[in-house]
Amino acid sequence: MQHTIYDKIFKPKTYTLSNGKEVKQRASRVPLVLLIVLFITIVSWEVTNVDLSLLRTRGYQFIVILTDLFPPNWNFLSNIWGPLFDTIQMSLLGSIAGAILAIPFALLSSSNIIRNRVLNGFFKLFLSILRTLPTLISALIATFVFGLGTMAGTVAIFLFTLSYIGKLMYEHIENVDMGAFEAHESMGLTKVEAFRYAIVPDVLPTYLSVSLYAFEGNIRYAAILGYVGAGGVGLLLDERLGWRDYPSVGMVLLTLMVVVFVIERISEYFRMKLT
Amino acid sequence: MNKSVQQQLEKAPNRTLYLSTIGIILAALLVWSFMGVNITGFDQRGTQIASNIFSGLFSPDLGFLFDFTSGGGVPSLLFETIAIAFLGTIFGSFLAIPISFLMSPSIVSRPVAFVTRLVVIFIRTIPSLVYGLMFIRVTGPGPYAGVLTMSLTSIGMISRLYVDVIENLDRSVLEAMTSMGCNTYEKIRYGVLPQLFSSFLSVTIYRYDMNLRDATILGLVGAGGIGAPLIFAMRAYRWSEVGSILIGLVVLILAVEIFSNKLRERLVNG
Numbered sequence: 036m037q038h039t040i041y042d043k044i045f046k047p048k049t050y051t052l053s054n055g056k057e058v059k060q061r062a063s064r065v066p067l068v069l070l071i072v073l074f075i076t077i078v079s080w081e082v083t084n085v086d087l088s089l090l091r092t093r094g095y096q097f098i099v100i101l102t103d104l105f106p107p108n109w110n111f112l113s114n115i116w117g118p119l120f121d122t123i124q125m126s127l128l129g130s131i132a133g134a135i136l137a138i139p140f141a142l143l144s145s146s147n148i149i150r151n152r153v154l155n156g157f158f159k160l161f162l163s164i165l166r167t168l169p170t171l172i173s174a175l176i177a178t179f180v181f182g183l184g185t186m187a188g189t190v191a192i193f194l195f196t197l198s199y200i201g202k203l204m205y206e207h208i209e210n211v212d213m214g215a216f217e218a219h220e221s222m223g224l225t226k227v228e229a230f231r232y233a234i235v236p237d238v239l240p241t242y243l244s245v246s247l248y249a250f251e252g253n254i255r256y257a258a259i260l261g262y263v264g265a266g267g268v269g270l271l272l273d274e275r276l277g278w279r280d281y282p283s284v285g286m287v288l289l290t291l292m293v294v295v296f297v298i299e300r301i302s303e304y305f306r307m308k309l310t
Numbered sequence: 311m312n313k314s315v316q317q318q319l320e321k322a323p324n325r326t327l328y329l330s331t332i333g334i335i336l337a338a339l340l341v342w343s344f345m346g347v348n349i350t351g352f353d354q355r356g357t358q359i360a361s362n363i364f365s366g367l368f369s370p371d372l373g374f375l376f377d378f379t380s381g382g383g384v385p386s387l388l389f390e391t392i393a394i395a396f397l398g399t400i401f402g403s404f405l406a407i408p409i410s411f412l413m414s415p416s417i418v419s420r421p422v423a424f425v426t427r428l429v430v431i432f433i434r435t436i437p438s439l440v441y442g443l444m445f446i447r448v449t450g451p452g453p454y455a456g457v458l459t460m461s462l463t464s465i466g467m468i469s470r471l472y473v474d475v476i477e478n479l480d481r482s483v484l485e486a487m488t489s490m491g492c493n494t495y496e497k498i499r500y501g502v503l504p505q506l507f508s509s510f511l512s513v514t515i516y517r518y519d520m521n522l523r524d525a526t527i528l529g530l531v532g533a534g535g536i537g538a539p540l541i542f543a544m545r546a547y548r549w550s551e552v553g554s555i556l557i558g559l560v561v562l563i564l565a566v567e568i569f570s571n572k573l574r575e576r577l578v579n580g
Contacts, residue, residue: 075396079393167567
């Protein structure tokens, strides 16, 4: 049993068993963890000016907006279709392009395919840095580079998909059983053929299912990208919220909910089939 | 290629038709989405801005990046973001506990579980920015609105993952305790809680990781954190400031991700 400083301060309990053996139970770490969590909570509480009484006195404002969302303004539906299709097209294009480009990135990051540590390290670092940027922030930057519109949103989704699928795939490829690959090679197949018959069948289902999952998530993200001017329904949300036209906001949210639900169901069905 | 190998490989089921159908559907979707997205290349202005951002990243405003003393530097903004995400996660995970019990079909009856599930789906679909705007009406702009938003948006994912943990509880432990004559309190304390605690904690830490990313964007609607200074700096074309904010953000998120992965690994391995 490993002894840390904690064990030296809080002595482990010793039990003597009936056969004379001594067993030690380390003191629980829970009080220490709770103390740390409590401390950070208090500090955060101060920093963020949390004031629960405000919630009691003005909390009804939230409920007011929430009830204003209903009943949704059905006449607004005709205005939603265009931006909605923009959103779907943005996330579709971004996801497909990202998923395709993720393949070379994942291969270059996998240490069992490309045996070059510098190259692996570089691409792994690149993917993680790309992944840290929240989609909305890359969309914000993209609107400055590509101008306002769907292109900026597509680029943001593309970058996120690339990093997400790239990371999951190199983790999977690195864990592939290389025995099959070696067996194929020993039977006289070239490296490319061995890769085609030994690695691809193993990786392909995961790749497709991860891509579908990324697409699912991207629809949600794409919905808010319009907020920074990157096209799609977010633009409508921003505009209607600004005008305090809450029934229309409710309609946008309702449509979004239905679309997300349907796409999730479809993709879930295919992912179930893949695994 | 060896002939016997070739023959063996050819025995694989032929799914050309199936695969080509999917391929055609995908291609059609791709063409459709190409039509919708307005492809614009780099124009003069865009290239200029892109190069400005890059030069900003490589020559950040160091005074701003390491400004620990006054309230407006990158460290204090990041600290505020961390605090928002932390409190939001704590509140969200506490709120998620009763909801997740109401959501698991093995604890409550099926209709109740179904209704709770619908409510959670509803909560989850509304984008966090919309909640942010709604809470700003309650609290006024500032980090407090961000905390409330985070608490509400965390509930969806946390409770869904909690439900998985609850459903996967090892019931044989409880049966063994019943046969030993333990009462309900003892069963919960020694049979249920130890199983739930570390998994719940692991889910919560994972969500904290995500909330930190979300907290950075809440600033865009004025709900505190580092998002607002970022958008102001960009609108004012102060690229070295943009560079220092982005550097601080990337370093923070990477550090928290590595830390939370280590922590969760230790929790899972005991």
